[in-house]
Amino acid sequence: MWGKEERKLFTEVIRSKWFGFSVGLFLLLLILPFFIPRFYVYILALIFVTSLLAMSLNLVVGHGGLFQFHHGVFYGVGAYTVALMLKKTSLPMWTGFIAGPILAAIIGFIIGWFCVRLTRLYFGMLQISLGSLIWAIVFRWYSFTGGDDGIPGIPMPPLLSSLKSSYYFILIILILCLIAMYMILKSPFGNTLQAIRDNPQRCEAVGINVKRYQLIAIVIATFFAGVAGVLFVVLERSVFTELLFWVLSLEIFIMCLLGGWFTFAGPMLGAGIIVALRTFVGIFTEYWTLILGIMLILLIFFLPEGVMGYFQGIFKPRTRETTKGGNR
Amino acid sequence: MLQVEAVVKSFDDFKAVNGAYLTVGKGEIVAVIGPNGAGKTTLFNLITGTLKRDKGRIIFKGEDISELPPYEICKKGISRSYQIVNIFPRLTVFRNVQVAVLSQQRKSHQLFQPAKYMVVKETNNILESVGLLNKAHSIAGSLSHGDQKILEIAIALGNEPELLILDEPTAGMSPEETSATMELIKRLAQMRGLTILFCEHDMDIVFSIAKSIMVMHQGRALIQGKPEEVRKNPIVQEAYLGIE
Numbered sequence: 001m002w003g004k005e006e007r008k009l010f011t012e013v014i015r016s017k018w019f020g021f022s023v024g025l026f027l028l029l030l031i032l033p034f035f036i037p038r039f040y041v042y043i044l045a046l047i048f049v050t051s052l053l054a055m056s057l058n059l060v061v062g063h064g065g066l067f068q069f070h071h072g073v074f075y076g077v078g079a080y081t082v083a084l085m086l087k088k089t090s091l092p093m094w095t096g097f098i099a100g101p102i103l104a105a106i107i108g109f110i111i112g113w114f115c116v117r118l119t120r121l122y123f124g125m126l127q128i129s130l131g132s133l134i135w136a137i138v139f140r141w142y143s144f145t146g147g148d149d150g151i152p153g154i155p156m157p158p159l160l161s162s163l164k165s166s167y168y169f170i171l172i173i174l175i176l177c178l179i180a181m182y183m184i185l186k187s188p189f190g191n192t193l194q195a196i197r198d199n200p201q202r203c204e205a206v207g208i209n210v211k212r213y214q215l216i217a218i219v220i221a222t223f224f225a226g227v228a229g230v231l232f233v234v235l236e237r238s239v240f241t242e243l244l245f246w247v248l249s250l251e252i253f254i255m256c257l258l259g260g261w262f263t264f265a266g267p268m269l270g271a272g273i274i275v276a277l278r279t280f281v282g283i284f285t286e287y288w289t290l291i292l293g294i295m296l297i298l299l300i301f302f303l304p305e306g307v308m309g310y311f312q313g314i315f316k317p318r319t320r321e322t323t324k325g326g327n328r
Numbered sequence: 329m330l331q332v333e334a335v336v337k338s339f340d341d342f343k344a345v346n347g348a349y350l351t352v353g354k355g356e357i358v359a360v361i362g363p364n365g366a367g368k369t370t371l372f373n374l375i376t377g378t379l380k381r382d383k384g385r386i387i388f389k390g391e392d393i394s395e396l397p398p399y400e401i402c403k404k405g406i407s408r409s410y411q412i413v414n415i416f417p418r419l420t421v422f423r424n425v426q427v428a429v430l431s432q433q434r435k436s437h438q439l440f441q442p443a444k445y446m447v448v449k450e451t452n453n454i455l456e457s458v459g460l461l462n463k464a465h466s467i468a469g470s471l472s473h474g475d476q477k478i479l480e481i482a483i484a485l486g487n488e489p490e491l492l493i494l495d496e497p498t499a500g501m502s503p504e505e506t507s508a509t510m511e512l513i514k515r516l517a518q519m520r521g522l523t524i525l526f527c528e529h530d531m532d533i534v535f536s537i538a539k540s541i542m543v544m545h546q547g548r549a550l551i552q553g554k555p556e557e558v559r560k561n562p563i564v565q566e567a568y569l570g571i572e
Contacts, residue, residue: 006441009442009444009445183439183442184439186442187438187440187443188435189438191430191443192430192436194416194418195424198419201378202410202415202416202483203399204378204398204399205376205378205414206399206427206428206431206432206483206484206486206487207399207402207487208431210399213436216437262418
C-alpha cells in the first residue's frame with residue numbers, strides 16, 4: 001500500500017519546515033537522558049505520556065468537534081487494565097500492554113454509542129456521567145482494583161526495568177502514535193471528520209452517516225488514550241483512581257485549548273506547559289491551580305486559538321483571500 | 329422521478345405543510361413558488377429527510393423514501409443546496425467539494441491514505457464547471473456571499489445527483505450575479521442531464537426557466553402545471569401573483 005500518492009505526500013512532509021524541526025527535536029530528546037539529571041528525564045517522560053493523552057483527546061475535540069469532557073476515563077482504563085493483568089495474571093506481559101488500549105477502545109465504543117445520539121452540551125453531560133460511573137466502580141471495588149489505595153508496585157518486563165529504557169520506550173511509542181494520528185487526520189476519514197465538526201447537517205446532506213463517523217473517531221481517540229494509560233504504568237509502576245477522576249479530564253481539555261485545538265501539535269505544547277507548571281510551580285505552592293486559572297483567563301482573552309494557533313497565525317496567515325473579484 | 333403525495337408536516341399546532349402534491353419528471357426543471365411562509369423550504373426538508381413527514385408519501389424512482397435519514401436519501405441520488413449558506417467555512421473551497429466527492433465514491437472511511445491527492449480530478453472538474461477553480465485554495469468562509477452560494481451548488485454536485493434541489497439559489501445576490509447563476513444552473517442541467525427542483529422569489533426567473541411550476545399557499549399545493557397554465561389560473565392570481 002505504498003502508492004504514488006503516499007510517496008508524494010512523504011516527500012512533501014520531508015520538505016516541510018516542520019519536518020526539520022521535528023527531527024532535530026527528536027535527536028535532542030534521544031541524547032538528552034545522558035546529560036540531564038534523572039528527575040528531568042522523568043519529567044520529560046511524563047510530558048510525553050501526557051502529550052499523547054492530550055493529542056488523543058484533540059482528535060475528537062479539536063478535529064471532531066465533540067465535547068468529550070471525560071476523556072481521562074479511557075486513560076485510566078488503559079492503565080488499570082495493564083496494571084491488573086501484570087499484577088494478577090500470569091499471562092505473557094505483552095498481552096497486558098495490548099489489552100490496555102483495546103479495552104479502553106471497547107469502553108470508548110460503549111460510552112460513545114450512547115453519547116453520539118446526543119449533540120453538543122448534552123453529549124458532554126452524558127459523557128461525564130457515564131465516565132464517572134466507571135470511576136465510581138473502580139473507586140468502590142476494593143477487592144479487585146484496590147479502591148482509593150490504587151495498585152502499587154506493578155512488575156515490569158526486564159527490558160523496561162530502568163528509567164532510561166522506559167523513557168526510550170515511551171518516546172518511541174509516542175512517535176509511532178503521532179505518525180498514525182497524523183496519517184488519520186490527513187486521510188479521507190480525517191477530512192470528513194473535520195467537515196462534520198464544521199457542519200454536521202451539511203455532511204448528512206452529502207451522504208455521510210455523521211453518528212457512525214463520530215463513533216469511529218471516539219473509538220480511535222480512546223484507543224490512543226489507552227496507549228497513554230499503558231505508558232503511564234510503564235513510567236510510574238502504579239495506578240490510582242485519580243487517573244479516572246474528572247479533574248484530570250478537565251486538565252487534558254485545558255491542555256488542548258492552551259496549546260491550540262485547531263492545530264496538530266498544539267495539545268503537546270499544552271501538555272508540556274501544564275506538566276512543567278504543575279511540577280515547578282508546585283514546588284513553591286500547593287495552590288498551583290491558581291496560576292493555571294490566571295493563565296486560562298489570559299488565554300481566553302488574548303490567545304483564543306491557543307499558543308500554537310497564535311504562532312501559526314504569525315508565520316502563516318490561515319486565510320488566503322483572493323483580492324481579484326468576488327469580494328463584494 | 330419524484331412524487332410527493334398528500335404530505336403533511338406540523339410543528340406543534342402550526343401546519344407548515346398541509347397537503348402538498350408535487351410531480352417531478354426525469355430531466356425536468358420544476359419550480360416551487362409561493363409567498364414567504366408557504367412551506368417551500370419545509371417541503372424541501374421533508375424530501376431530503378432533514379425533517380420527517382407526519383402523513384403522506386414521498387416516492388423517488390418508485391421507492392418510498394419518506395422514512396430514510398438524509399444520508400441515505402443522498403445516496404439514492406438527491407442532493408440539495410440551502411437557502412441560507414451552509415458550507416464548511418473553515419475548510420478550503422477544494423476540500424468543501426472533495427468531502428462530497430469522497431462520500432459519493434464511498435472513500436470517506438479510508439483511514440491511512442492521504443486525502444490530499446484523492447479525487448482531485450473529479451473535484452477540480454466540478455469547480456471548473458461552476459467557475460470557482462481559481463479560488464480552490466481559499467478558505468470557504470472568506471468568499472463573497474455570491475461565491476458561497478455557488479459553492480453550495482458545487483458541493484451538491486459532488487454527489488453526482490440525479491435530482492438537484494436548490495432552495496432559493498440566488499437569495500441575497502445582486503441582479504448580475506442572479507442572472508449569471510441562473511445561466512449556470514441551466515447549463516449544468518443540460519451538461520449533466522440533471523433534474524432540477526428549485527424555489528425562487530424572482531418570478532421572471534421562474535417563468536423563464538421552469539418547465540413546470542407548483543404553487544404553494546399556506547402549506548397547500550394549489551396547482552402544478554406549465555408556466556402559462558399557472559399564470560392564467562384565477563386562484564393563483566388571487567392568492568399570489570396579485571393580478572386583478
